[in-house]
Amino acid sequence: MTAVRRVRDLARSALPRSVGERLPAAPPQEVTELLHDKRFQRAVAEAAEEQGRPEEEVWSEVKGYLHEMSAAHDDRASQGWARMGEWFLRAYDVLVDEEEMHKLRQVDRSHSLALAFSHRSYLDGMVIPNVLMARRFSPTYTFGGANLNLPLIGSIASRTGVIFIRRATQEIPVYRLALRSYIRQMVVNKRNLAWSIEGGRTRTGKLRPPVHGILKYLTDTVQGDGEGDEAPDVQVVPVSVVYDQLHEVSLMTAEARGASKTPEDWRWLVRFARLQRNRLGRAYLTVGEPFSLRDRLDELAAEGITGHQAVERVALDISHRLNRATPVTVTAIVSLALLGADRALTVDEVLDTVEPLATYIEARRWPVAGAADLRDRSTIRRALAELARSGVLATYDGGSEPVWKIDDDQHLVAAFYRNTVIHILVERAIGELALLTVSELEPDAELPEGGPLQVGWEEAKRMRDLLKFEFFFPGRAGFEADLRTELELLVGEDVTDMAPERARELLVSARPHLAHLVLRPFLDAYLVLADRLADRGDSPVEEDDLMADALAVGHQWALQRRVASAESISLELFRTAVALARHKGLLEGGEGIGTAREAFAAELRDSVRRVNIIGEIAAGVATSAPSQPRHRQESR
Known part of the structure; x- marks a missing residue:
């Protein structure tokens, strides 16, 4: 019962001292200002007209949503919440780059910050506010899922700047109007905002594809609505939080094997608190390079990129900067x-x-x-x-x-x-496969105008397309530039030509070899799903049935060692493979689609073959290396 009492006592310490303090005498500033804002009033009237509903009814609905999502910063609640956060984080020492924080603090003095953070743990929602509060940043408002709005805890959290929002809002246009307007008012008032660019916790350790909702509302705010008022700007700040280890990973991996997700309630919270009793090392908070959202949108507009495409590009920018800021543990x-x-x-x-x-x-x-x-x-x-x-x-x-x-x-x-670090190794791994492709060229092979080196570039681009739903790659020009950097690291100079014999020499002498370490788990998973897809012939496919079949057959292949590791048998990896198959038009049935599905499986079989060759080369290098006595110094 210790964890139960501790959570309860910490929650009580954050409560108002009297019942009269329990609810604010008036709504938060942003809600009051919105309700009196002429632009917002017109938007509500237009929504009522579009939906054919009485305006009073829509006003009642929108006020309810604003009350649901509104947040404030109360000193007593914030101090109590910080103590609770410290207790939940007792498994870790939190390391922060103080120089980075000092620079960001200077930006905070004159700009509204939009902190887009990576999301690996529920603890992120305590690490970030505690770090910022301890360094006297302006109060930050953090968006969290409505599933975490638990009784008592939720009401306290909303008094510390936590904005609880719903996830599925496609069928609730009035809710989206309320949220978009609330975010705009927060930015107008120069509030700091924080949200997970992934929309939820990663289940694999690497960044998930970005979710555009909050970012879309921020871009709408920055671009203005053409009504004469100067649109406010925000500084977008990528924030990475990574941990040596996490207690909750075992639960997430169980879900990846098909287990049901545990619902968030008070029992879940107490169990989660108990898990933190055991020390797990350090948590690291690092900050990526901030950028002006308005300036970035102007740059994209100059390139002819606007609307949803611009939002997607900004989201990818944030993801790249998050990866760049994430340290190697x-x-x-x-x-x-x-x-x-x-x-x-x-x-x-x-x-x-x-x-x-x-x-x-x-x-x-x-x-x-x-x-x-x-x-x-x-x-x-x-x-x-x-x-x-x-x-x-x-x-x-x-x-x-x-x-x-x-x-x-x-x-x-x-x-x-x-x-958590695989993003730094992917392009090197792809470069190894490109070298292998060149090394396998037959002497009488018909080559493109660019010769063997061009064959290598094309193989790298093919792998980029095969894995584009799994990793964040730069544009084609940036991707080629990165591959040239990798090749220069191998050769020691810029390479303009490449014979098959030279490619083989470079590949054998390379250290480290990464393709088998980095790419094989994903390609094995893709191959399992592609095999099950090809087994359907020309028939249409139901995605959930396909993944269930892949999970079952994948377990069989793991037992037979037809895949290199059991880590490939994961619903998370199968979902990405399904996204790729959908992108290729392979899920819908029809005459001839079975042939295309078989070609997809054949492509993956060959990719796995190539990765396995890299593994064999790496093993050969390791066994052929002369045994040397080790004199590594151990730190004391």
Whole structure:
């Protein structure tokens, strides 16, 4: 009952001191201003006319929605909420780049901030407000799902700036009018706003595709409505929050295997609070490069990109900057090494994979969480011990030296941690496949005008298209520029030509090899679903049935080792594969569609074949390397 009492006592500490204080004497400022705003009054009247309803009825509905979503900042509630947040975060030390925070604090003094954050945990809603409040930022209003508006806790949270909003609003036009207008008024009043660009927690560890709702209303506000008033601007700030480990990952991975989602209620909250008793390392909050939303929209308009396309481009900009700001954690790198091997490894064997990765990460100037030394033996050993303590890894120390492996049914958990950094490795992995394609060219092969190198570029672009629903890629020009950078890292100079023999030499000598570590889990999952789709022939397909079939057959393939790892058997990965198949027009039945489905499966089989060759090359390099005594220094 300790967790129950603690949650209750912390909630009570945030309540008003008297019943008279329980409800504000008047609605929050933004609601009052909206109700008296002529523009808003006209919008409500127009909505009533469009829907053929009495205006009084629509006003009653819109006032109810504004009351439902409105939030305020009460000092007593905010202080109590901060204490509750600290208690919920007791499993972590929260690390913040104070220099970044100082720079952002200067922006906060003169601009309204739109903080678009990554969403890996329910704890994000406590990390971000606590960090900003402790550094005396202007009060921030955070959008949260209405599913978290629990009795008592919800009423307190709304007094600390939490705006609870519904997710499915397509059939509620008046609700969308109220929310759009409320957001506009918040920006006019220079409030700071925070929301998850993904719309909900990731189930895989990497960023989900962005949801455009809140961003669309912000762009509407910044672009104005042509009524003469100067439209306000906001500074969009990508905010990344990443954790060494998370207690809730096991629940999310169970859902990826088909389990039902646990509903959020008081019992769920108490269970979640109890989970935080056990220490799990650190949480890292980092800030990406802010940008003016108005300036970015003007740039896109100059390129002829407006409307929904502009919103999509801005959302992708935010996602790219979030990925760029997300630091590499030691947990992620260790998980990458163990998932790639899928067997027990010693510390030295883990370091054999991690060391070339550390060199690559330095060359690409990716940030490392906590400035950790990825080559330090004790740092790696500590991460292995912490993963073993939480049950992700199993340890055996009855032999000549300890070994670690991913424990049974923990592959998806380890994959979650690895996927927090997978975005930094994807283009290198695709570059390896492009080199392999060039190396496999026959001497008498008919080549395009650009020769073998052009064949490699085309293979890279094909992989980009195959994985575009899984990862955030830059535009084609930016993607090619990134691949050239990867090739320069391999060769040491700009490459203008590439013979098959040279491509093979580069591929064999490359360190690290990443395609099998990074791409194989996704391609294996896609292949399972493509196989089940091809099995339907020309028949139409029901998506839920297709995924259920893929889940069942995927388990069979995992037992047969026809897929490299059990992590590929995930509803989250199958959903992305379905999105790709839908994009290719393969879900609807019809004469000849079975042939196209079989071609899709054949393409994936060949892609998996190529990735497996990279794995074989990596294994050959590892076994052929001379054994050297290790003199790594351990930090004390």
